[in-house]
Each structure stands twice: as structure tokens, then as C-alpha cells.
Amino acid sequence: MGAKCTSMSGNYKEAKLRSEEIDRQLNQFATQESNVSKMLLLGTGESGKSTLVKQMKVIYNEGFSDEELLSFRPTILDNLLSSMKYTLAGMGLLRIRLESSRNKSAAKIILSHEPIRPVSENETNYHYTLSETTIKALQALWKDKGVRTAVIRGHEYELNDSALYLFENIDRITAEKYEPTVRDVLRARVRTNGVIETDFIACQGALRTRVLDAGISLTSATPQWTIAKWMRCFEDVKGVIFVVSLSGYDMLKQTEPNINRLQDSIELFRKISSNRYFQNCLMILFMNKMDLFRQKILYSKRHLRYYFSDFKGPDCNVDTAALFIQNRLLSVTQRPVFPHFITAVDTADVKAIFESVLNIVLKRNVEKYELI
Numbered sequence: 001m002g003a004k005c006t007s008m009s010g011n012y013k014e015a016k017l018r019s020e021e022i023d024r025q026l027n028q029f030a031t032q033e034s035n036v037s038k039m040l041l042l043g044t045g046e047s048g049k050s051t052l053v054k055q056m057k058v059i060y061n062e063g064f065s066d067e068e069l070l071s072f073r074p075t076i077l078d079n080l081l082s083s084m085k086y087t088l089a090g091m092g093l094l095r096i097r098l099e100s101s102r103n104k105s106a107a108k109i110i111l112s113h114e115p116i117r118p119v120s121e122n123e124t125n126y127h128y129t130l131s132e133t134t135i136k137a138l139q140a141l142w143k144d145k146g147v148r149t150a151v152i153r154g155h156e157y158e159l160n161d162s163a164l165y166l167f168e169n170i171d172r173i174t175a176e177k178y179e180p181t182v183r184d185v186l187r188a189r190v191r192t193n194g195v196i197e198t199d200f201i202a203c204q205g206a207l208r209t210r211v212l213d214a215g216i217s218l219t220s221a222t223p224q225w226t227i228a229k230w231m232r233c234f235e236d237v238k239g240v241i242f243v244v245s246l247s248g249y250d251m252l253k254q255t256e257p258n259i260n261r262l263q264d265s266i267e268l269f270r271k272i273s274s275n276r277y278f279q280n281c282l283m284i285l286f287m288n289k290m291d292l293f294r295q296k297i298l299y300s301k302r303h304l305r306y307y308f309s310d311f312k313g314p315d316c317n318v319d320t321a322a323l324f325i326q327n328r329l330l331s332v333t334q335r336p337v338f339p340h341f342i343t344a345v346d347t348a349d350v351k352a353i354f355e356s357v358l359n360i361v362l363k364r365n366v367e368k369y370e371l372i
């Protein structure tokens, strides 16, 4: 018995020493620039890449300072204004009338409003405020049943995914003392131009990671050689995170209105996953906007079978519909893919999924350096 105890404590000591040695080597590995694990975010426009980058800042870095939050104020007000402009244009397309003809003047005020310029380095329009007339016009329009009907039918004219959130928060957002919250910032929409890099340390200090938002507009029509040409700018990428917006299943592309948005993403995924440039990368698939997808499948009556005629599952069943889309995406490639359903605006969800993705990357690194 005594001997057994001694050998167990011996084993324990040995394991502890080995674990400490692995931790030391991993920390050393993580501090070298050449050991940064680069993860490249790719996907069609508006799939949620920049939202994931914002979440990396919230989860792994210092988050948003008060000043940074405030700097989003003009963008969010502009998003609100342009969403209302877009809704009014959509009403024209769908021949939906304003409920109250008195709101025609409100519509004119909004449609003729100049876009709000985002903050530049030399400028500080953090405290940009809409005029009282514009705020009243926005509020009156949001109360109009015609506008609400058009928002519900937003998928028919590409209304952006954050429009409803912004309209529902209209009074708070247009208040004189409005200070954007992190939730608001995650809903803000600015098209990315140029590469955005975000560095952070994950997996208890063992993995130095750089997430790259390529800021390139890719579609299924982008030729393979163009993809390869662009990707040469990104050396030593460990993994590609391909982001797909699930909520696009019932939407058409803005530029080519005969192409379904989800089909477009599936086709782009086929191209990316078969591109020779990414042959040695981990291929991670984020099927994003699960929150909106759930709402649509459960309540919108826009059943998946209307857009994918080979879907034979039951209506209003989120899991079956989501798995059908996952299988469709996985069927376009032969290579191993790590698929995840995700809601990029939900910090807890992103954290849990990212941890598991980064653990795979870490495991690969460890295997490479024969630490295990």
C-alpha cells in the first residue's frame, strides 16, 4: 500500500513537471513573432467578419474605451438614417403606402438628409446630433404601419440585418446624450476596406493569434486566380475562417438580383476550400446569424423549401433546416472542415466557439513542435 502511494506520488510529480515544461515551452513559443497563428476571415459581404473582429477585442483585448464607443455615434446614427431611407425606397418597390399621408413630409425630410460622415482622424464629430425635425420624422415614420410592414418584408429588398434593432432603439439612439453601448457597436455596419489585423493571446497565454479581416469583396463570381493573387498578401495563414450568413437563405444579392445570397456563399466556399493556396490551412466554417435564422425559420413563414427545393424536412424546425444548410456547404468540398453555428453579436457564444477553434490550432502547433 505504502509502495503504491509512493509510486502514485512519483507519477504525479512527473506529470506535474512535464505539464510545467509544456506550459513553459508554449509560453516561449507564443512570445515569438514567427509563432503568431494567423487566422484569415473570409466570406461574402455582410456575413459578419468585422463583427467577429470586434468580438475579439471585447473577449481577448481591453474591449472598447468610452471614447471608442462614442466614436461610433455618427456611424450608428448614419446606419439608422440610411436604414429608414432604404425602407422608404423598399416601400416604393413593394408598392406599400404610408399609413398616414401626414408622414409624407417626414419621408421627404429623411430622403433628402445628407449621409453622416464617419469620424476621420482629424475630425471629432463624436457628438454629432440629428436635428429635432429629423428625429421627429424618424419617430413618426417608425410608428407608421406602412413602414413596419415594409420592415417585415425587408428580405425582399435587401434591408440590412441591423435595421430592426436600430428602429426598436430609435428613442435611445437619437437622444442628445446618447452614448453607444457595446451591443450597439456590434450592430453597427461599416463596409471594411483594406486589411484589419487584430492580435490577441488565447488559450491561457499559450497561443498568440492574429485574426485578419481581409476586407476584400468576394463573391461566387470571383475567379480562382484572383483569389490566389489576393491571398499571396497573407503569408503563413494557419487557418481560414469562412463566414456564411445563414439568414441570407431567403435573400437575393444586391448587385445580381437573380442570385440567392446563401447559394452565392456556398459557391464561394467551394472555391475557397478548393483553392490551392489554402491547401495546408485548417478550414473552419462559421454559419453565422443563427439568431436571425431561427426567427425566420420559426416565424416568418418563408420556409426553406421555397428557396431550396430539395429540402424535404419539416417547416419551422430550426435544427433540421440548419443541418441541411451545413450538409450543403460540406458537400462542396472533400477536405476536412470544422463547422460551427454561431451568432456573432452574442459575445458568450463567440467566446465558446472561438475557444474550441483555437484549441484545435494550439493542438496542431503542439504536435508540430512534438511537445506531445
Ligand SMILES: Nc1nc2c(ncn2[C@@H]2O[C@H](COP(=O)(O)OP(=O)(O)OP(=O)(O)O)[C@@H](O)[C@H]2O)c(=O)[nH]1
Pocket (backbone or CB within 6 Å): 043, 044, 045, 046, 047, 048, 049, 050, 051, 052, 160, 161, 162, 186, 187, 188, 189, 190, 191, 192, 193, 215, 216, 217, 288, 289, 290, 291, 292, 342, 343, 344, 345, 346
Ligand atoms: N443579428 C445579427 N446581426 C449580425 C450578426 N453578425 C453580424 N451581424 C450584423 O450584420 C451586419 C454586417 O456585419 P459585418 O461584420 O459588418 O459584415 P462583414 O462580413 O464584415 O461585411 P464586409 O466588410 O462588407 O465584407 C452588421 O450590421 C452586423 O451587426 C449576427 O450573428 N446576428
Ligand SMILES: [Mg+2]
Pocket (backbone or CB within 6 Å): 049, 050, 051, 190, 191, 192, 213, 215
Ligand atoms: Mg467587414
